[in-house]
Amino acid sequence: PIQKGLYNQGRSALAVNSGALECLTCQVTTGGAKIFVESNVTRDWILYKLALPCAQLGVYNQTCADMTKDAVHFAFNTMKNLTASQICALFNVCRDAPKINLCPLCTDTVSHFKSVVFSQPVIQQVTNFAYGICRSHPATFLVCRIVMMEVVISAINHLRVTFDPVKICQ
Structure with a gap:
């Protein structure tokens, strides 16, 4: 050629x-x-x-x-x-x-980063950060901690569902 x-x-x-x-x-x-x-x-x-x-x-x-x-x-x-x-x-x-069809490469890349972002160490760091905010308010610490935990869990669950590598790569 x-x-x-x-x-x-x-x-x-x-x-x-x-x-x-x-x-x-x-x-x-x-x-x-x-x-x-x-x-x-x-x-x-x-x-x-x-x-x-x-x-x-x-x-x-x-x-x-x-x-x-x-x-x-x-x-x-x-x-x-x-x-x-x-x-x-x-x-x-x-x-x-x-x-080259970049869709599989994109999907693999986004899936990989999704697994990293939603790994236990990262989730633990986010949770610790949220609890840190509550520590600065001793009078409402327990209520703050309960609310923060609910917010963090809800946000993580929402992101896990909506963070779809296939949709992102389309």
């Missing part, structure tokens, strides 16, 4: 088909970049940079760091599963490349 694009059938001279050349250039460049980007050194550097804001969150530091680590590892694993040709097709550089 590349030779067909590079050679003009009517002449013996080389005719540069810019579309084929752009596609090949994208694939070679992307393939090289993937090797660099997908390395553990790059992943660890990104994790380090993203951990800095988490460190400023006090009691939420570990939850933030865990969620960040999970998200970065998921992103890197997803990226490793895409070929250079697929990435170039995503950016419409290669004309004849098959179009």
